[in-house]
Structures are given as C-alpha cells and as structure tokens.
Amino acid sequence: MRIDDNGRKCTVCHTYLPWTSFNKNSNSRHGHDNRCRTCLKEYRQSNTYKDANKLRSQRDYADPSKKDQQKARMRAYRRSPAFITNYPNFRAKHRDYQRTYSKKWREEHPERSRKTARKRMKKWLSNPRNRLSSAMSASIRHYLSNGTKNRRHWETLMPYTLDALKSHLESLWEPGMSWSNHTVKGWHIDHIQPVASFTFTSPEDQGFKDCWSLSNLMPRWSTTGIAIRYGSTRIGNTNKGHRPLAAIPPLPHNNRISTLPSTKHSVFGSTKAYKSTS
Numbered sequence: 001m002r003i004d005d006n007g008r009k010c011t012v013c014h015t016y017l018p019w020t021s022f023n024k025n026s027n028s029r030h031g032h033d034n035r036c037r038t039c040l041k042e043y044r045q046s047n048t049y050k051d052a053n054k055l056r057s058q059r060d061y062a063d064p065s066k067k068d069q070q071k072a073r074m075r076a077y078r079r080s081p082a083f084i085t086n087y088p089n090f091r092a093k094h095r096d097y098q099r100t101y102s103k104k105w106r107e108e109h110p111e112r113s114r115k116t117a118r119k120r121m122k123k124w125l126s127n128p129r130n131r132l133s134s135a136m137s138a139s140i141r142h143y144l145s146n147g148t149k150n151r152r153h154w155e156t157l158m159p160y161t162l163d164a165l166k167s168h169l170e171s172l173w174e175p176g177m178s179w180s181n182h183t184v185k186g187w188h189i190d191h192i193q194p195v196a197s198f199t200f201t202s203p204e205d206q207g208f209k210d211c212w213s214l215s216n217l218m219p220r221w222s223t224t225g226i227a228i229r230y231g232s233t234r235i236g237n238t239n240k241g242h243r244p245l246a247a248i249p250p251l252p253h254n255n256r257i258s259t260l261p262s263t264k265h266s267v268f269g270s271t272k273a274y275k276s277t278s
C-alpha cells in the first residue's frame with residue numbers, strides 16, 4: 001500500500017492520488033480518509049450505506065438520552081435557513097398529518113392535554129397586550145347576539161386597532177392604573193354610556209359602533225372600594241347599575257398622569273412580562 005507525504009493509494013479504487021483528493025479525518029493515522037472522494041461519494045449513495053445509517057439511527061433512537069439529542073438536532077435543523085429553502089412547503093405538506101396526530105394525542109391524553117392548554121393560556125395572558133385583546137374579544141362576544149361575532153377577530157369589527165385602544169386607555173388612566181393592574185382586583189374597561197342604553201344585534205349595527213367607539217370607552221377601577229383605596233373619587237365598575245350617570249363628570253381627554261409607574265411602557269407588549277412569571 002503506497003502512502004507518502006504527497007498522497008496515498010485509495011483502498012477502494014487502488015489508484016494513487018494526492019491528499020487533496022481525500023477528505024480530512026482527524027481520527028485516521030494520516031489525517032485523511034482511506035478512500036478517495038469519488039469512492040466516498042459512491043459509497044454514500046449506495047444502499048449499504050443508507051441501510052447502515054438507518055440501523056444506527058434506529059438504535060440511537062431507542063436510547064433515551066440519544067433520542068432527545070436526535071430530536072433537538074432535528075428541531076434545530078427544521079428551523080435552519082437551509083431547511084427552509086430546501087423544503088419551503090414542508091409545513092403545509094405535513095399540516096394534515098400533524099393535525100390528525102395532535103388530535104389523536106389529545107384524545108389519548110386528556111389530562112395532560114388540558115394541563116398544557118391551561119399553561120399555554122396562562123403564559124399568553126401574562127402579556128398585558130394579549131390580556132387587553134382577550135378582554136375586548138370576550139366582552140364583545142358577551143354582549144352580541146349568539147353567533148353574530150362569528151369567530152371574527154374583534155379588531156376587524158372596529159375602526160381602531162389594539163394599539164390605538166391601548167394609547168386611548170393609557171391617556172385616561174387615573175393615578176395608580178397600569179398594565180399590571182388591568183385585572184379583577186384593579187381596573188376594567190368601562191362603557192361611559194352603559195351598553196344597555198344602546199340597541200344592536202350584530203356588529204354591523206350603528207348602536208354597536210357607537211357603544212364600542214373609543215370615545216365611549218374608559219378605564220375604571222373595578223369596584224368603588226378599589227377606587228377609594230387608590231385615592232379616586234369615582235365610582236367603580238361593578239356599581240354600574242346604581243351610579244347616577246349625570247353625577248360623574250366626563251374625564252378630560254388628556255389627563256394622562258406623568259408620574260405613573262415606570263413599568264407602564266416596558267411591560268406592555270414586551271416579553272419581560274411572561275418571562276418573569278414563568
């Protein structure tokens with residue numbers, strides 16, 4: 001077998017070739033493979049190689065530690081630019097399979113599936129932006145006649161966006177209000193003219209549009225007790241039915257309080273909010 005400083009004889013095709021024709025291999029004595037690149041390519045396309053690879057992969061998959069490794073590698077690969085360019089329709093092609101498979105899994109593991117769903121929802125709602133969107137959606141669905149919302153996103157029914165609503169509410173915040181207390185124990189979105197005073201059955205009605213217009217929405221402490229605790233003289237949201245409407249002076253539109261907690265902007269829409277709770 002001829003091996004020298006310049007090259008070697010390939011163990012497969014038995015021709016003497018320079019080292020540049022061999023792949024580097026730090027495990028080998030001479031720092032290179034013992035078969036030339038042409039022979040290597042042929043071997044890699046052979047069924048022998050494919051079968052061996054398949055066997056090794058199956059064997060590794062049976063080993064729990066290697067299984068996780070393999071899964072992680074595959075997951076990373078599916079997100080890599082190379083994969084996305086090579087298989088642009090991968091997701092679309094496998095969507096049906098994935099849907100059927102996840103459905104089957106959920107039916108087989110009802111407990112775990114419920115637990116995961118709850119966990120996912122909790123994480124999603126820990127973002128104030130999502131909480132605001134969800135509150136709007138639920139409230140609109142609640143007041144509309146059955147089925148007229150028809151699974152449409154609330155933003156498509158309104159002339160304003162989530163961001164516009166967010167800045168509108170922020171501009172009317174009373175001292176102490178922030179996105180961290182937009183909760184049952186904090187403030188709610190309140191209708192200045194009560195919902196009951198409008199007539200509508202579907203989102204297309206004028207009554208609906210007036211009722212949910214930005215000028216009819218304001219932040220209000222959930223209960224009068226909470227309002228008093230924050231030093232407000234206003235009536236809370238749940239005292240709705242009893243409040244003498246005329247007695248509540250309209251809020252000036254630009255009473256935005258500059259001394260609000262500094263978390264006001266950083267919490268909203270940032271990932272910080274749910275990272276800290278998870």
Ligand SMILES: [Zn+2]
Nearest residue numbers: 010013036039
């Ligand atoms: Zn060769």
